[in-house]
Amino acid sequence: xxxxxxxxxxxxxxxxxxxxxVARDAFLAVAGFVVYGLLLSLVWVRLAGIDVALxxxxxxxxxxxxxxxxxVGRLRGTEVAAAAERSGAxxxxxxxxxxxxxxxxxxxCVLALPEPAPTLAPQVARMLPSTGVGNPITGVLxxxxxxxxxxxxxxxxxxxxxxxxxxxxxxxxxxxxxxxxTDPDGILAYLARLLPPIGxxxxxxxxxxxxDHPGGKFQSATILAAMWMLVQxxxxxxxxxxxxxxxxxxxxxxxxxxxxxxxxxAWTAGAFxxxxxxxxxxxxxxxxxxxxxxxxxxxxLLLNGAPARGxxxxxxxxxxx
Amino acid sequence: xxVETLFALCACALVGIGLYGLITQPHPLRKLVAFNIxxxxxxxxxxxLAKRGAAAGMAADPVPQALLITAIVVAFAATAVTVAxxxxxxxxxxxxxxxxxxxxxx
Numbered sequence: 129x130x131x132x133x134x135x136x137x138x139x140x141x142x143x144x145x146x147x148x149x150v151a152r153d154a155f156l157a158v159a160g161f162v163v164y165g166l167l168l169s170l171v172w173v174r175l176a177g178i179d180v181a182l183x184x185x186x187x188x189x190x191x192x193x194x195x196x197x198x199x200v201g202r203l204r205g206t207e208v209a210a211a212a213e214r215s216g217a218x219x220x221x222x223x224x225x226x227x228x229x230x231x232x233x234x235x236x237c238v239l240a241l242p243e244p245a246p247t248l249a250p251q252v253a254r255m256l257p258s259t260g261v262g263n264p265i266t267g268v269l270x271x272x273x274x275x276x277x278x279x280x281x282x283x284x285x286x287x288x289x290x291x292x293x294x295x296x297x298x299x300x301x302x303x304x305x306x307x308x309x310t311d312p313d314g315i316l317a318y319l320a321r322l323l324p325p326i327g328x329x330x331x332x333x334x335x336x337x338x339x340d341h342p343g344g345k346f347q348s349a350t351i352l353a354a355m356w357m358l359v360q361x362x363x364x365x366x367x368x369x370x371x372x373x374x375x376x377x378x379x380x381x382x383x384x385x386x387x388x389x390x391x392x393x394a395w396t397a398g399a400f401x402x403x404x405x406x407x408x409x410x411x412x413x414x415x416x417x418x419x420x421x422x423x424x425x426x427x428x429l430l431l432n433g434a435p436a437r438g439x440x441x442x443x444x445x446x447x448x449x
Numbered sequence: 450x451x452v453e454t455l456f457a458l459c460a461c462a463l464v465g466i467g468l469y470g471l472i473t474q475p476h477p478l479r480k481l482v483a484f485n486i487x488x489x490x491x492x493x494x495x496x497x498l499a500k501r502g503a504a505a506g507m508a509a510d511p512v513p514q515a516l517l518i519t520a521i522v523v524a525f526a527a528t529a530v531t532v533a534x535x536x537x538x539x540x541x542x543x544x545x546x547x548x549x550x551x552x553x554x555x
Contacts (some may be wrong), residue, residue, distance in 0.1 A: 157482050
C-alpha cells in the first residue's frame with residue numbers, strides 16, 4: 129500500500145515536472161511549478177523529513193512561486209519574441225539524448241549504492257543530549273554544522289545586496305516594486321487584517337517548537353515574511369525604503385550575532401562556534417532569536433526586489449560631486 | 450522496491466527533465482523554472498540518501514536533512530537574484546532574449 133501511494137506521488141511529480149517544462153506559456157509553467165512544490169513536500173514527508181517538508185512547502189513552493197508569478201506578470205510582453213527563438217528539432221533531439229543519458233547514469237549510480245548506507249545518525253544521537261535541544265535537525269543546524277548555517281546567513285545578505293545593486297542609480301535608497309493599490313473594503317484588505325495575527329502566532333510557535341519538534345527559524349521566518357507581504361499586497365503598508373537604518377540593521381544583526389557567539393566560543397570553548405559545557409542551549413537560542421528578524425527581513429525584501437521608485441536624488445547628487 | 454529507491458530513481462528523472470527544459474526553452478524565466486526543477490531533483494536524491502541512512506532510532510540521517518533545509522533557502526535566494534537580474538535586463542534592453550545576434554527587427 130505504501131509503495132502504491134509512493135508510486136502514484138512519483139508519477140504525478142514526473143508528469144507535473146514534464147508539463148512545467150513543456151507548457152505553452154510561462155504563466156502555466158509557473159502555476160505548474162507551484163503545484164509541483166506542494167507535491168514535493170509530500171515526497172519529503174514520505175522520506176521522513178518533516179522539517180524539510182515544511183521548508184519546501186513554505187519556501188520552495190510558496191515564496192519561489194510568488195516570486196516567479198510576480199516576474200511572469202512583468203514579463204508578459206517578452207514571451208512572443210522568445211517564442212521566435214525556439215530551439216530547432218536538431219537541438220531538441222540532442223538535448224533529449226543528453227538529458228536521458230544524465231538520468232540513466234544517475235539511476236545506475238543509485239542502483240549501485242553501497243549496503244548498508246553510510247550514516248551519521250548514531251553520532252548525532254550520541255552527542256545530541258550535550259546540546260540541550262531535542263530536534264536532531266536543529267542540533268545539526270546550530271551545533272554540529274553551525275558553520276554551514278552561518279555561511280548561509282551571510283549568503284542571504286549577499287543575495288539581498290545583489291538584488292538591491294540592480295536598482296537604477298536614480299532609485300537607489302528608494303522603495304522596491306510598485307505600491308499596491310487595492311479596495312480598502314475588499315476581501316484582500318479584510319484577509320490582510322484577519323490573517324496576520326494568526327500567522328504571527330503560528331510563526332512564533334514554529335520558531336519556539338523548533339528546538340524539540342519539527343519547525344524552526346526558517347519555516348517560522350517564511351510564515352512571518354508571508355504575513356508582511358500580505359499586508360503590503362493589500363496596500364495597508366508600503367515596502368520599506370532600503371536606506372532605512374532599521375532595515376539595514378535588521379538585515380545584518382543575525383550574521384553579526386552569529387559571528388559574535390562564534391568568537392565567544394573560540395575564547396571560552398577553544399574553537400570557533402564551540403559551545404562551553406552547559407551553555408549550548410542558551411547560545412543556540414541567542415543565535416536563533418538574532419537570526420529570526422534577519423531571515424524575515426531578507427526573505428520579504430528578496431521577494432520585493434530591487435528599488436524602483438522614490439530614490440534619494442539629493443544624496444546621489446552630493447555623492448557624485 | 451522500497452520508498453527511498455523509488456524516489457531516488459524519480460529524482461534522477463527529474464534532473465533529466467529539468468536539464469531538457471534548461472537547454473530547449475528560449476525564455477530566461479522558463480530556463481529558471483527548469484533549473485529549479487533540476488535542483489529539486491538533486492535535493493530529492495540527497496533526501497533519499499538521507500532516508501537510507503536511517504539508524505539509531507532516527508527515521509533518517511539528520512545531517513543531510515539539515516543541509517537540505519540550508520540548500521532550499523539558498524536556492525530561493527539565488528532564484529531571487531536571477532529574477533531581479535532578468536527584470537533589469539528587460540528594463541534596459543526591452544527584450545528577454547539571450548541570443549548573441551540582435552534579431553532581424555533591430
